[in-house]
Amino acid sequence: EDQVTQSPEALRLQEGESSSLNCSYTVSGLRGLFWYRQDPGKGPEFLFTLYSAGEEKEKERLKATLTKKESFLHITAPKPEDSATYLCAVSRVQGAQKLVFGQGTRLTINP
Amino acid sequence: KAGVTQTPRYLIKTRGQQVTLSCSPISGHRSVSWYQQTPGQGLQFLFEYFSETQRNKGNFPGRFSGRQFSNSRSEMNVSTLELGDSALYLCASSPQGLPNTEAFFGQGTRLTVV
Numbered sequence: 235e236d237q238v239t240q241s242p243e244a245l246r247l248q249e250g251e252s253s254s255l256n257c258s259y260t261v262s263g264l265r266g267l268f269w270y271r272q273d274p275g276k277g278p279e280f281l282f283t284l285y286s287a288g289e290e291k292e293k294e295r296l297k298a299t300l301t302k303k304e305s306f307l308h309i310t311a312p313k314p315e316d317s318a319t320y321l322c323a324v325s326r327v328q329g330a331q332k333l334v335f336g337q338g339t340r341l342t343i344n345p
Numbered sequence: 346k347a348g349v350t351q352t353p354r355y356l357i358k359t360r361g362q363q364v365t366l367s368c369s370p371i372s373g374h375r376s377v378s379w380y381q382q383t384p385g386q387g388l389q390f391l392f393e394y395f396s397e398t399q400r401n402k403g404n405f406p407g408r409f410s411g412r413q414f415s416n417s418r419s420e421m422n423v424s425t426l427e428l429g430d431s432a433l434y435l436c437a438s439s440p441q442g443l444p445n446t447e448a449f450f451g452q453g454t455r456l457t458v459v
Contacts (some may be wrong), residue, residue: 268447277349277450278388278436321388330401331442332378333392 236261240322240336247312247343255307255339257322267297267305268333270321278321312343347372349438349451354408357457363424366454370417370438376400376421378448382433394419395442426458 235259247253259267266285281318282291284300291298295316297308307320319340323333350369358364370377378401379391390403392412411421417438423430433455437448 260424266447270392270450275455277452280447280449282449323388330390330403331393333380333388333402333437333448334390335388337387 236324236326236334238322238324238334238336240320240339241335242339244340245342247309249313249343249345250311252310252312254309255320255341257305257307257336258303259305259322259324261324261326261334262329263327264274265325265327267300268323268325269296269305269307270323272319272338275282281320309341312341314343314345317319317341317343348443349436349449351436351454353454354452355455355457357459359459360426360428362426363422364426364456366421366423366434366436368419368421368436368438368451369432370419370436371449374438374440374449375417376439376442376446376448377413377417378439378442379419379421380435380437381405382435382453383431388435391421393442400442401403402444423456428458429450431456431458 239258241256269281272278282298287302319338321338323335352367376395378393382388393401397413408424410450412417433453435453436451439446
């Protein structure tokens with residue numbers, strides 16, 4: 235059974251205080267690891283896809299990295315508008331094609 | 346380019362009723378997937394359609410069903426509603442579906458069963 239575990243569940247930071255969110259995964263034959271951002275009452279917004287260990291992708295204040303067992307979402311000098319729930323999901327090479335999601339990290343950035 | 350459109354945004358239904366939710370994918374996308382999101386279980390996969398055929402199915406009872414039309418629009422139906430069906434139902438579209446392309450989500454339909 236594929237599993238995705240995100241930590242911490244919730245994180246409060248001051249504006250400008252950098253930190254990292256963790257996503258640990260167990261999947262038989264990883265095809266892709268996805269990061270989404272979700273604001274309250276809205277659908278997840280696509281951020282990144284990572285396909286192989288060592289890969290990194292950046293977008294504004296966010297950088298995602300991938301190892302064979304986990305992914306990190308680094309947030310540098312965050313702003314209040316970065317407050318959201320960040321979701322991690324995996325898909326596999328073979329078998330049922332679906333996204334398996336973690337429970338998310340609820341990030342709050344205080345001004 | 347328009348995003349994924351889900352209608353209606355909000356629904357209130359009574360136990361035992363049935364409900365139909367609609368999803369219009371991004372133009373050119375042929376794969377549509379449905380997910381249920383609840384506070385306790387998070388996001389869980391319901392099913393995926395590609396070119397009017399169900400390709401993948403999650404572990405939900407038969408009360409949950411769907412279909413896809415020739416224009417790639419999709420509908421999801423839940424019959425004999427239960428209180429536990431209250432959730433945010435999300436639709437995601439992608440050009441060819443996993444594993445080769447990303448999925449883009451709509452805003453969701455918030456279903457409340459009373």
